Amino acid sequence: AQTVTQSQPEMSVQEAETVTLSCTYDTSENNYYLFWYKQPPSRQMILVIRQEAYKQQNATENRFSVNFQKAAKSFSLKISDSQLGDTAMYFCAFMSNTGTASKLTFGTGTRLQVTL
Amino acid sequence: DVKVTQSSRYLVKRTGEKVFLECVQDMDHENMFWYRQDPGLGLRLIYFSYDVKMKEKGDIPEGYSVSREKKERFSLILESASTNQTSMYLCASSSLGGTKQYFGPGTRLTVT
Numbered sequence: 243a244q245t246v247t248q249s250q251p252e253m254s255v256q257e258a259e260t261v262t263l264s265c266t267y268d269t270s271e272n273n274y275y276l277f278w279y280k281q282p283p284s285r286q287m288i289l290v291i292r293q294e295a296y297k298q299q300n301a302t303e304n305r306f307s308v309n310f311q312k313a314a315k316s317f318s319l320k321i322s323d324s325q326l327g328d329t330a331m332y333f334c335a336f337m338s339n340t341g342t343a344s345k346l347t348f349g350t351g352t353r354l355q356v357t358l
Numbered sequence: 359d360v361k362v363t364q365s366s367r368y369l370v371k372r373t374g375e376k377v378f379l380e381c382v383q384d385m386d387h388e389n390m391f392w393y394r395q396d397p398g399l400g401l402r403l404i405y406f407s408y409d410v411k412m413k414e415k416g417d418i419p420e421g422y423s424v425s426r427e428k429k430e431r432f433s434l435i436l437e438s439a440s441t442n443q444t445s446m447y448l449c450a451s452s453s454l455g456g457t458k459q460y461f462g463p464g465t466r467l468t469v470t
Contacts, residue, residue: 251398275457286362287448287461333400337457344389344452345416346459350400 244269244336248349255324256357262309263319263352265334273339276310276317277346281331290332293317295339321354329356361385362462364449370468377436379465381449388454390432392416392424395446395464404447407432408454439469 245268255261267276278290293301293310300308305325309318321328334349365380383390389408393401393416403416405424413424421443425433432451436443446466450459 246400248400277457286463287450289458292457344455344457344459345391345403345406346401347403348393348401350398 244271244274244338244347246334246336246347246349248334248352250352251350252353252355254355254357255321257324257326259324260320260322261324261354263321263332263334263354265317265319265349267315267317267334267336269315269336269338271338271340275337275339276308277335277337278306278308278319279333279335279348280328281333281351282327282329287333291319324356326356326358328354330354362449362451362460364447364462364465366465367463368466368468370470371436371439372470373440375436375439375469377439377467377469379434379436379447379449379467381432381434381451381462382430383432383451383460384430385451385453385460386429387451387456387460388429389452389456390426391450391452391459392422392432392434393448393450394418395448401448404434439467441469443467444469 276293281287305322335346362383391406392404407413407426423435449462452459
């Protein structure tokens, strides 16, 4: 079974600064997907960024980028130029590339507070 | 945009009651999921369905059942609610072979 570990329960960053959220995972599979999801306070969970394991290039979405280290099974999220709207719970998630449905395995989450 | 709706944002039930949580998606997605979210535990998969009338157990199915009679609707059933089922319940959907899951707003269930 896959496991996803987020070792930072809470983090804080000042507006306009850069912050990195850590995630490690464990799997014996070679083909899979990794995700970062964002859950703002009292709002719906939304996908931030996705990485396909077979792609060496790190995914980027505007101010959000990942550092994917497949051998180390590490998948960190970097938020540049942090904004107040980035305040949220962030979940790292793993999805196998096999099976009948695309099930997600989530980490325990990191609560990010962006301050003035 | 995909819309996933859940029947209630907040629900309070008594121990032993039968509880129905409803989820509806409007994008003709084949896959639907029920998770529970607890502080310090993240999201854990309860059940999922990849087609009408098809269901599979997730990681924590004990105490729950599901029903999918129509493609757009996926119901989570607590046959006899217990206090340890007090939690936030999130529904999600995705297309066949799709990797992006779309989440509903969640139902915060309190069992007293």
